[in-house]
Amino acid sequence: MFSAEKGFVLTISVLMIVLFAFLFSQAFSQSSFRQDAVFSQASSLEKSAFLADNVSFEAAGFLGTRVFSESDSSNSIIHISDSFSRPLRSKLAELKDFAENDFAKANNASVSLDVSGLSDGTAELYFENLAEYDFSYEEPERVDFYSIQPSAEFSRIDLNIQSAGALSDVNAWQWNPEGDLELNLYYKDSAVTVKTSGRLDSSVENLYVFNYAAGSLRVSVGSFGGKENALRIEKDSGVDDLIPFSLSAFYPLQESLEYYYNGEASVEQLSSQKTSRLVPLALEK
């Protein structure tokens, strides 16, 4: 039926095909195992990042400040939205305890949440190389926003304050048309709306006081308490309403800004470690 030469060729062909199939299977199998190892390693890294993000997100939620920054052709703008009287702000120690014990144990991970710089009564939020935002949540509650470089100072502030209380009267600052700082102030409560704009001299303290029956809310802009190019909002303990406010600071420069709290979260899971700065919640514009 077949000649010897044909049989030889057929045998060699079959052997080569089978050998090729075997080698292909071996290569495919090895490649698959290599991929599994990569997946496994990536999985551990991803899990560490997920856990660190979870801890960071909760810490930011306790602090409550929301931030957004943007740049246009002439300005870098920092937008901050916040509120007085947030009860969870002073409970960071409880968050740390839960994250480092219950949560870490449930995930077979080692969690470290450093909030020592935030749970001491003042939460610091840094805008790299530009400004600092300090929230003192012990009485009287106070917010300080100030530039940290004399060469980069804000030239305009938009301030929006809302209160559920009823304003009795105000002590307004004096506008200075020659001033170097532009300010737009909008205040609204259950009965009164104040909308005022003008220029202020930033080398002195300019004070605007909103008086209520039980105390006052004070807004200072300019230079005071050893800080220049600063804004302070301070609330008396008697004024116990939740007072949301937002501010926008305009810097005449173009820089992409990084911002983060004075704290960090670190997660170690299997052989992967992820350390991340605590960042504030994003402000939706």
Add this chain to the structure above:
Amino acid sequence: MNSKAFVISFDAVLALLVVFAFLVASFSLISRVSDSGFNESFLQAFSFDSLKVLEASGKLQQAALENDSSGIDSFLNSLPYYYCARIDFFEQGSSVPSIIASKPNCRNVPSNSFLARRFFAVSINSEPVFYTAELKSWIAG
């Protein structure tokens, strides 16, 4: 003539055995390859993203505060048919879920499901109460 036939038959059987051995080895190698790495990677990414989105949108907190899983149910029901997930809520210190949400066609959790946990806090009377949301996900068979 007879001895010649025997040699040829033996030779053929030997050749067939070699071919068969190679084929068995090839199938054995191929059968060890599984797509579990892909599946697990996909399920992990999906689980982590889902929990994050549910928390960022306030659905986890709302479910815990109102003891009502309807917001979570609607999220799970919007998943593709073959994608199964179940979320159990555990209040701090409790091993019994306070809320369970799952897709209607995904009641039985297989042993090879992927598990992800995310914790969150809700404020009750100005005090933080911690919950852990445990999401199990798998591909329906």
